[in-house]
Amino acid sequence: MSKIKKPEMTDAGLGFSKPAIAIDERGNSRQVELVGERALTIYVDKQEIVTLMTMGTHPELLTLGYLKNQGFFEHINEIKLVQVDWETEAVAVVTNHENSDFSEQMKQRTVTTGCGQGTVFGRLVDKLKNITISPLNFKQSTLYALLDSLKAHNEVYKKAGAVHGCALCTASEIDFFIEDVGRHNAVDAIAGYMWINGLAGENKIFYTTGRLTSEMVIKIAQMGISILLSRSGATQMGLDMAKQAGITLISRARGKHFMVLNGARNIKFNMDMTYN
Amino acid sequence: MSKIKKPEMTDAGLGFSKPAIAIDERGNSRQVELVGERALTIYVDKQEIVTLMTMGTHPELLTLGYLKNQGFFEHINEIKLVQVDWETEAVAVVTNHENSDFSEQMKQRTVTTGCGQGTVFGRLVDKLKNITISPLNFKQSTLYALLDSLKAHNEVYKKAGAVHGCALCTASEIDFFIEDVGRHNAVDAIAGYMWINGLAGENKIFYTTGRLTSEMVIKIAQMGISILLSRSGATQMGLDMAKQAGITLISRARGKHFMVLNGARNIKFNMDMTYN
Numbered sequence: 001m002s003k004i005k006k007p008e009m010t011d012a013g014l015g016f017s018k019p020a021i022a023i024d025e026r027g028n029s030r031q032v033e034l035v036g037e038r039a040l041t042i043y044v045d046k047q048e049i050v051t052l053m054t055m056g057t058h059p060e061l062l063t064l065g066y067l068k069n070q071g072f073f074e075h076i077n078e079i080k081l082v083q084v085d086w087e088t089e090a091v092a093v094v095t096n097h098e099n100s101d102f103s104e105q106m107k108q109r110t111v112t113t114g115c116g117q118g119t120v121f122g123r124l125v126d127k128l129k130n131i132t133i134s135p136l137n138f139k140q141s142t143l144y145a146l147l148d149s150l151k152a153h154n155e156v157y158k159k160a161g162a163v164h165g166c167a168l169c170t171a172s173e174i175d176f177f178i179e180d181v182g183r184h185n186a187v188d189a190i191a192g193y194m195w196i197n198g199l200a201g202e203n204k205i206f207y208t209t210g211r212l213t214s215e216m217v218i219k220i221a222q223m224g225i226s227i228l229l230s231r232s233g234a235t236q237m238g239l240d241m242a243k244q245a246g247i248t249l250i251s252r253a254r255g256k257h258f259m260v261l262n263g264a265r266n267i268k269f270n271m272d273m274t275y276n
Numbered sequence: 277m278s279k280i281k282k283p284e285m286t287d288a289g290l291g292f293s294k295p296a297i298a299i300d301e302r303g304n305s306r307q308v309e310l311v312g313e314r315a316l317t318i319y320v321d322k323q324e325i326v327t328l329m330t331m332g333t334h335p336e337l338l339t340l341g342y343l344k345n346q347g348f349f350e351h352i353n354e355i356k357l358v359q360v361d362w363e364t365e366a367v368a369v370v371t372n373h374e375n376s377d378f379s380e381q382m383k384q385r386t387v388t389t390g391c392g393q394g395t396v397f398g399r400l401v402d403k404l405k406n407i408t409i410s411p412l413n414f415k416q417s418t419l420y421a422l423l424d425s426l427k428a429h430n431e432v433y434k435k436a437g438a439v440h441g442c443a444l445c446t447a448s449e450i451d452f453f454i455e456d457v458g459r460h461n462a463v464d465a466i467a468g469y470m471w472i473n474g475l476a477g478e479n480k481i482f483y484t485t486g487r488l489t490s491e492m493v494i495k496i497a498q499m500g501i502s503i504l505l506s507r508s509g510a511t512q513m514g515l516d517m518a519k520q521a522g523i524t525l526i527s528r529a530r531g532k533h534f535m536v537l538n539g540a541r542n543i544k545f546n547m548d549m550t551y552n
Binding site: 038163267 | 527
């Protein structure tokens, strides 16, 4: 990999949540925290690409990760500038290319929704065929230590709900944690973080509060990540895709519980669970 | 409204979930239920429209509701046939139009994700400007009776997780309940159910397990529904949209708890909560 030259970027992250007044079941007025949700339209070399709905905590990383995951760019050095302006709800990306034309990428663009609408699905499955993930051995004790570390995060979820959290992890350590109104935004922002820091997915664990659907597994495979861990359940197709790519898939990880759906041979069960 | 002539339809609903083998935290092998997830590509008069990822329990209603919510059709009588074929993962919709051309609708199509990617957002907000929902008075006791009725549903969620449930309700009665891997699919299938049965949204309550984001509220407004009820939280923009359209918005409805974020004047607090 050639040397990374980070693009010039704004630092326009927004706060998590804002107060609102609600009436509770006793008829009492209470202050609650509501998650912010903003529209952000991405322009690359003045060409409009997409509008994302986001909490806006890491708009620059979200933009970079979205463009990377959608195949607009290969190398971070192609990008010169990422400039977020909330006034106009726009982010301007300037590349080092002259006469750039993204009509091909726009046609090919995959709208991964995770909510199951709009997927150009065949193309995604085709992509998966070329991916094989190297297995990562992982101890049960490390998994529990990681779940403990994750407890401290998920703050917005606990405070305001209505968000999904995702984390990029190494062993029991959290490298980067992000929450957003859409779980695909959270994944894309982590892809942006990995891209700009030149991180590969090997030896990484990806944690999500969200469901393990086919589209989620495919994105994680594209990012080359070995272990995918969720507090929620998986779909059958999510499991099929994990098997195909060789991703260790762990669902329903809460407290001391978890379910390994694929790659159990990579997990070392080193805890005495007799009294649990 | 002119008389409804229902289209000819297949009845190709799939079962909920299928068994898989997982290894639990004790290293024991256990049978778990995983939600099915299938790709379904919609063709209208042989023109490819979109591929949806769905559990497939109500593929015909999902198809109809998707097309209605995306503005492809106004009247159900325009549609002659809805034919689902899981072998080819396709649904063929045949209209009564000659030489139909959907290029305009395709351009205008809103990819509502609920996961916050791909929205042609401005167009949605514009649509909302023309909508005013008539308020519906609702008793706290009826709300609790409805939450009790809903408990019996949510079966897939309880069994397999990884899904969102939605229900169309009248007072404490559930008219139609559906679960899908994507909450927007569940909403669209309910729109299909309303469309084919000639039901208006007035006097209806819409329940969802999912988050109350802007896109969810806009869809409910389009369907003319008075009260939107969720067991999850809302975003700030979701609340703004509900205020604009006049939708009564109730979040965090679980057990005896709930939070009215908009339209509290429509709720009659008729329960003695002293001992709760």
